[in-house]
Amino acid sequence: MGMHATLKNHNQAPRKVRLVTDLVKGKSVSKALTILPFVKKKGALEVQKLIASAVANSGEEASSLMIENIIVGKGMTIKRWLPRARGRATPLRKEKSHITVTLKKK
Secondary structure, three states, X not given: OOOEEEEXXXXXXXXXXXXXXXXXXXXXXXXHHHHHHHXXXXXXXXXXXXXXXXXXXXXXXXXXXEEEEEEEEEEEEEEEEEEOXXXXXXXXXEEEEEEEEEEEEO
């Protein structure tokens, strides 16, 4: 049960984080940690830290583990108002996401 890690309320929309997680889903941990530093997305660093945390939680070597599943779910949405012209305002939604990484042995 210690082969997973969760990040809650990451300050980025789930749609944008899924672009990063789809690159490493199903790959070995060592290969994923090699790919992620070269991805020019904000979520890549957080996913890299989360995978490293899951490896530390498992107590195993990174070379003997694979990424079984990465789930990106919708977190809470902060609602704000964006001032516009002529005294109007439009709603602004700041979405957050929950990321869960599950590992398995090769």
